[in-house]
Amino acid sequence: MKNLILTAALLFVSTITFAQTAFEKAMTEKIAKVEDHKTPDEFTALANDFDRIGTKEANNWLPYYYAAFATIQKGRILMRSGDKSGLDTAADEADKYIAKAEALSPNNAELFILKKMTSGLRMMADPMSRYMSEAPIAQQALAKAQELDPNNPRITVLQAEDAYFTPEQFGGSKEKGIELFKKAIEQFNAYKSKTFLDPKWGKAEAEYFLSQK
Template identity: 75%
Template sequence: MKKLILTFSLSLLGFTAFAQTAYEKAMTEKITKVEGQKSAEEFTALANDFDRIGNKEKSQWLPYYYAGFATIQKGRSMMQSGKTAELDPVVAEAEKYIAKAEELSPNNAELYILKKMASGLKMMVDPMTRYMSEAPVAQKSLAKAQELDPNNPRITLLKAEDLYFTPEQFGGSKVKGAELFKKALEQFETYKPKTALDPNWGKAEAQYFLSQK
């Protein structure tokens, strides 16, 4: 009887390990695609894939995180194409995914980073009228992320972007932005994600901005 129980336990352990490996394999495959996507349609498909993984792996926050991140990247792609008037539904979709992730992992710096990015997109729909309402929300989210994870290079990256794209008369500076991009790269050299699936994006973006003359 004991041998039977042991055999069953080992079989169950093997099945669990297989299930975890299948989850990690599916996530890794999708994560590697996030930074390589270009079109809004590609980002939508990727977000849907992550959402399906999240609905299956109900205790995991990362699938919903990446669904939110892919949706935000979709919004950034649309913004670059001049489709800022269409961003509100995209932000709402991203916020839905962020909320799902936050239920599973509250007080998570990476989620506050996404919240900051979502607020920035929302502001771009109508910067003149939305700056007063969305800028404080974005900065509050970034400050909370900083409090939770002070050495996170993605926080420095977003600060660098803000400085880089803000006109000098409003306190911005491409030179100061470049200094923060350099700091972000330094942080990327020492910052270690908690797991192989945790967020690790941003280094290529910092390198890109520093390559611009």
């Protein structure tokens, strides 16, 4: 009888381990594609993939985080190409994923970082009329992220971007941005993620801007 119980227990543990390994494998493969994808359609498909993983792994916030991040990346590509027509839709879609992730992981700095980015997409859809409404929302989200995780390098990367692209008469400059990108690199070198699936993006962007000096 004891042998039967032990066998059943081992089978149960093996099943759980396999499920975890399958989840980690799927996430690792999809996260790698975030760096490779170049088109809005590719990022839409990737966000859908993460959403499906999240449906299967019901208690984990990370699939929805990456679904939101992929959607934001889609918006950034549209913005760089000069196509502002899809920015509001991308921001709305990303916010839905963020809400799903936040339900599983409240008071998470990484999610407030994404909220800052979605607000930025909305602002860039119509900067002249939305700056006064969206800029405070973006800054409040980033301030909350900093309160929760003050040494998170992705916060500094977004601060560096803001400074780099803000004219001197409005308090920014390329020099201020560069200093913040340097700070971000220092933080990346010291920052320890909770798991190997946790967000790690941002260092390559900081290195790119520093290489443009």
